[in-house]
Amino acid sequence: MSGRLEGRVAAITGAGSGIGRASARLFAAEGARLVLFDKTDAVEETAAMVESAGGRALAMVGDAGEESDVAALVARATDSFGALHVMFANAGITGGVRGGFFDATPEVWAEVLRVNLIGPFLAVKHAAPVIRDCGGGSIVCTASVAGLRSGAGPAQYSASKAGVVNMVQTAAQQLAGTNVRVNAVLPGLTETGMTQPMFDGARAAGKEHKIGQLNPLLRGGRPEEIAHAALFLASDEASYVNGQALAVDGGLSSSHPTSRPPGDPARPTS
Template identity: 65%
Template sequence: MSGALAGKVAVITGAASGIGRASVLAFAGAGAKVLAFDREPAVDDLASESVIAQQGDAGSEADITAAIQRAEAEFGRLDIFYANAGITGGTPGGYFDATPELWLEVLRVNLIGPFLAVKHAAPVIARHGGGAILCTASVAGLRSGAGPAQYSASKAAVISLVQTASQQLAGSGVRINAVCPGLIETGMTRPLFDGARAAGKLDKVGMLNPLGRGGEPDEIAATALFLCSDAASYITGQALAVDGGLSASHPTAHRPAEQKGAAW
């Protein structure tokens, strides 16, 4: 979608790696000016003629407002805010090994962060004629089995936030949607992918997906680019799964097309 974001200005959180980094490069490649935001110093590596980098906490109201103000001050407007930053909390079960403090931190980053994006970015975007807000949710927010409990609950809440915010933003010219990645190789999932590589079983990763593989950050970035572009001008309040088909069904081993002699 070369030129799809020409003249647009975007803020992208969680930009130092994975989906966020891929999205910064995709948005800039499509003509946007981008403020790349992350708490990790590696975000500074993205700085270029089209990208300014800013360190900060996606769950901090002061840091989010500072990022929005800087993007508007340096680039003259704001059209897009992609609230991508997220954490898992790292506890597999989430109920019996986790603490309330862990749950609160996950919710602070994963849910309060997108809330702050809507609260502070939407009025600025509307003032400049409208645009888009995008939030990274997850297939873990659609049903159980794709992440720790606290992470799954936070992502389900992000989907609800997008739905309710779309109603609150009616008439403002600001659209809001969520993208729900499946199994994507990022810093968050790297231990799983690295373990599979070490065991010589990388081909087994994503085997429950109809497409039979894990995804790449670039594939989510391409979806994010579409949802934030004018090509998605009639889409708001939606949660789009980009997961190789995983969420289309409960996992099953019945694969007719993979059986020898399958008739078409």
């Protein structure tokens, strides 16, 4: 590793599994001291992984959509490490709704928006002033390619992630002159706790080869691949990247695919 976050303090929400856990391990390997945050005790396991690898990490259990908890996360970083330079607002939920657009209730929509959109807003609101006062840094929010157009997730999830894309653009403008950058990373289909049932079901049915078949790489993503994109946006390598939505999706969002045409040379023959 090259120490791209050496001397930095970073907070990561949704750090108990998936993209958050992979990012915690990568950020620590790049030199960051971490405050890890999740709604489950699994965040303690992530912190232990970081510590066993020689990194420094503190764990917090809380609700990413609750303002007092997010404020406490930022305070924990400054109280423990004296600064905050990076906030990765990664926590998110799908809402768990099976079926179509009309199957979700207003209560499901409200909860998804609370965690997925209000959560990143709160992360920006509370982290940005502290990052500014520490000389500047980066806020990264996890959106999704589902926020770009229909077809990549449930309606409430897709709408919340579209909101994140616009929110980071708006926040970047509101923070002009502060040296605080705000960007979003947009994963495509990635194997995480959220998507694990789909991956497991495909494997059990002998259809693993169909996972990710609509993107040009013809596969699903790994949490580590999203983590590397988040690391780039968090680091000085992205010092002139601001207010952007970086898709990491195997090329899915480069088109509007519905199926592979017969005879497509990229289509697997077996």
